[in-house]
Amino acid sequence: MNSELAGRILNKDKRAVARGITIVENSNSGSAQLLKQIYSDIGRAFRIGITGPPGAGKSTLTNQLTKFYRKQGKTVGIIAVDPTSPYTGGALLGDRVRMSEIGQDVGVYIRSMATRGSLGGLSKKAIDAADIIDAAGYDFIILETVGVGQSELDIAQAADTTIVVLVPESGDAVQAMKAGLMEIADFFVLNKSDRPGSNQAVSAIKTILMMRDHDASSWMPNIIQTVASENTGIEETAAEIQRHREYLTGTGSLNKKRELRTRLRIKEIVEDKLRTELWNNDRENSLNSSLGKVVLGNLSPYHIADEILENFRKQF
Amino acid sequence: MNSELAGRILNKDKRAVARGITIVENSNSGSAQLLKQIYSDIGRAFRIGITGPPGAGKSTLTNQLTKFYRKQGKTVGIIAVDPTSPYTGGALLGDRVRMSEIGQDVGVYIRSMATRGSLGGLSKKAIDAADIIDAAGYDFIILETVGVGQSELDIAQAADTTIVVLVPESGDAVQAMKAGLMEIADFFVLNKSDRPGSNQAVSAIKTILMMRDHDASSWMPNIIQTVASENTGIEETAAEIQRHREYLTGTGSLNKKRELRTRLRIKEIVEDKLRTELWNNDRENSLNSSLGKVVLGNLSPYHIADEILENFRKQF
Numbered sequence: 112m113n114s115e116l117a118g119r120i121l122n123k124d125k126r127a128v129a130r131g132i133t134i135v136e137n138s139n140s141g142s143a144q145l146l147k148q149i150y151s152d153i154g155r156a157f158r159i160g161i162t163g164p165p166g167a168g169k170s171t172l173t174n175q176l177t178k179f180y181r182k183q184g185k186t187v188g189i190i191a192v193d194p195t196s197p198y199t200g201g202a203l204l205g206d207r208v209r210m211s212e213i214g215q216d217v218g219v220y221i222r223s224m225a226t227r228g229s230l231g232g233l234s235k236k237a238i239d240a241a242d243i244i245d246a247a248g249y250d251f252i253i254l255e256t257v258g259v260g261q262s263e264l265d266i267a268q269a270a271d272t273t274i275v276v277l278v279p280e281s282g283d284a285v286q287a288m289k290a291g292l293m294e295i296a297d298f299f300v301l302n303k304s305d306r307p308g309s310n311q312a313v314s315a316i317k318t319i320l321m322m323r324d325h326d327a328s329s330w331m332p333n334i335i336q337t338v339a340s341e342n343t344g345i346e347e348t349a350a351e352i353q354r355h356r357e358y359l360t361g362t363g364s365l366n367k368k369r370e371l372r373t374r375l376r377i378k379e380i381v382e383d384k385l386r387t388e389l390w391n392n393d394r395e396n397s398l399n400s401s402l403g404k405v406v407l408g409n410l411s412p413y414h415i416a417d418e419i420l421e422n423f424r425k426q427f
Numbered sequence: 428m429n430s431e432l433a434g435r436i437l438n439k440d441k442r443a444v445a446r447g448i449t450i451v452e453n454s455n456s457g458s459a460q461l462l463k464q465i466y467s468d469i470g471r472a473f474r475i476g477i478t479g480p481p482g483a484g485k486s487t488l489t490n491q492l493t494k495f496y497r498k499q500g501k502t503v504g505i506i507a508v509d510p511t512s513p514y515t516g517g518a519l520l521g522d523r524v525r526m527s528e529i530g531q532d533v534g535v536y537i538r539s540m541a542t543r544g545s546l547g548g549l550s551k552k553a554i555d556a557a558d559i560i561d562a563a564g565y566d567f568i569i570l571e572t573v574g575v576g577q578s579e580l581d582i583a584q585a586a587d588t589t590i591v592v593l594v595p596e597s598g599d600a601v602q603a604m605k606a607g608l609m610e611i612a613d614f615f616v617l618n619k620s621d622r623p624g625s626n627q628a629v630s631a632i633k634t635i636l637m638m639r640d641h642d643a644s645s646w647m648p649n650i651i652q653t654v655a656s657e658n659t660g661i662e663e664t665a666a667e668i669q670r671h672r673e674y675l676t677g678t679g680s681l682n683k684k685r686e687l688r689t690r691l692r693i694k695e696i697v698e699d700k701l702r703t704e705l706w707n708n709d710r711e712n713s714l715n716s717s718l719g720k721v722v723l724g725n726l727s728p729y730h731i732a733d734e735i736l737e738n739f740r741k742q743f
Contacts, residue, residue, distance in 0.1 A: 143729050146727065146728075146729065147727045147729050147730075150727035150728075150729075151727075370718040370719065370721075373718055373721045373728055374714060374715070374718055376728050377714060377717075377721075377728045377731050377732050377735070378706070378714070380728055380729060380732035381705070381732045381735050381736055381739075382698075382702060382705070384732065384736055385701060385705065385736065385739075386698060389697065389698070389701065390694070398690060398693060398694070399690070401693075402686040402689055402690055403686065405686075405689045405693075411462065411463045411466035411467075412462075412466075412689055412692050412693045412696055413459050413462065413463050413466075413696060414463075415693050416693050416696035416697045416700065419693070419697050420697055420700055420701065423697075423701075
């Protein structure tokens with residue numbers, strides 16, 4: 112049945128894509144099998160990561176970019192990763208606007224993935240979902256997430272080009288720079304650039320970019336000014352994506368990036384499998400019955416851990 | 428030498444505590460040994476988790492609670508966990524105010540832990556740090572973190588009593604409720620309660636609490652109104668902590684909570700060790716040399732993962 116599903120995904124059947132992503136999202140047993148079946152058909156889509164603070168206009172930028180690509184006859188898959196922080200309440204509303212604007216277009220596939228409580232697993236699942244969309248033949252995949260905590264690092268790992276979206280006010284730029292978003296940005300979009308302070312913000316970003324350690328890389332992140340809600344600067348953003356894409360291809364960095372992504376993924380697969388074997392019913396039970404001894408008595412968790420490991424090694 | 432360090436920690440030497448936490452923070456090889464040595468001396472401190480949105484006044488509440496406990500002759504260790512989101516810039520300033528207010532007090536130990544890029548590892552390291560402070564004989568340990576993404580769940584795991592701090596304005600309460608902070612709060616502090624909308628916010632929280640699924644537990648989270656900056660409501664907060672502590676002890680839930688924490692920790696120790704054995708130089712190299720085949724050819728990551736696992740099993 113999965114083999115039939117894989118066939119339907121390769122045939123660009125949107126409902127099959129949706130079902131495939133649900134399978135990887137729930138990490139159910141068919142997941143590895145499905146991904147094996149589609150694996151030879153991925154690698155053609157170009158993956159764009161979009162991150163930034165709440166309210167920077169990431170969804171609007173994504174929508175406008177999508178419309179731009181559609182006019183060029185390209186197809187677009189969108190994965191909106193929502194870490195469901197208690198303090199980013201806009202996701203649902205944004206989704207509704209998005210659906211009414213581009214959701215009905217046959218050349219657009221949109222999927223939201225919520226990740227609360229499984230942040231560590233976000234990268235793998237987002238990559239798996241992107242692989243399914245890739246296998247279905249979409250030209251571009253946009254991975255969009257709010258930049259809080261870990262999620263923006265995961266997105267940078269999953270994307271070929273990463274865009275950090277900022278706005279002029281509130282010192283966002285400087286905060287973002289300090290906190291390490293500089294390393295993941297292939298370029299910056301300064302959205303809402305019709306607001307006061309826009310040019311100063313561009314200068315601030317440039318100044319900080321100049322101070323950073325230059326590595327051997329010849330790529331220098333640009334800053335594109337946009338007003339996404341008025342469709343201003345979208346063409347320039349697409350052009351910058353294209354410029355970065357050509358840089359990646361020309362220098363061999365695209366394959367390098369994808370190798371790193373594959374590396375992370377293989378490690379996750381290996382560790383997941385090992386973890387499943389490790390925590391079988393017997394060892395879960397033996398762990399449970401040891402807990403009381405640790406809490407009440409004086410046996411350290413390190414002693415119990417050693418016992419479990421020894422038992423695990425014996426099985427081979 | 429570590430054994431000497433353990434002795435100094437048990438003797439309440441602050442510099443030894445600091446060095447011990449640095450050792451667990453860097454996960455260096457002495458870490459397990461040190462924790463084994465102090466393990467029989469932990470379990471006396473009561474652990475309070477404080478989380479909530481940026482700007483809710485978590486640091487101020489922590490400081491006032493600390494002063495309150497100090498007046499009662501109790502000692503307090505504070506672990507400020509900073510997930511270093513690009514959009515929470517206040518940590519440094521808060522730390523400086525804190526240090527000048529209570530940092531010089533011999534009965535107070537303060538430690539900041541930054542966790543960017545290792546969010547998954549936060550829980551373990553914060554628990555290890557709390558264990559060291561516990562072994563040094565502090566009466567209370569306050570774990571404070573901004574509630575974004577995953578960190579507040581980790582804190583709830585590490586604490587005996589978890590306080591969610593909210594403010595009246597901006598619909599924080601409703602957002603927090605929706606996003607699942609309800610499940611981790613043992614009670615709420617509505618800080619800045621002198622602001623407009625305070626009583627409505629309390630009603631909103633109560634309404635949502637009423638709607639939630641009631642489990643067998645007889646504990647119903649309260650809402651304490653405070654103005655931490657004016658020291659209003661601090662005594663009530665401490666009383667509510669005490670009430671929850673007595674509930675936990677009386678129902679046996681404290682041991683249950685600590686068992687769960689220990690369980691998590693043992694699992695992490697086992698998995699860390701296994702991971703270290705797994706990714707030895709040989710297997711890292713063999714992984715690296717397979718990557719090209721995956722990216723360029725059509726070998727799936729799942730095939731490579733199977734090869735690595737087979738090789739790993741052979742070693743036993």
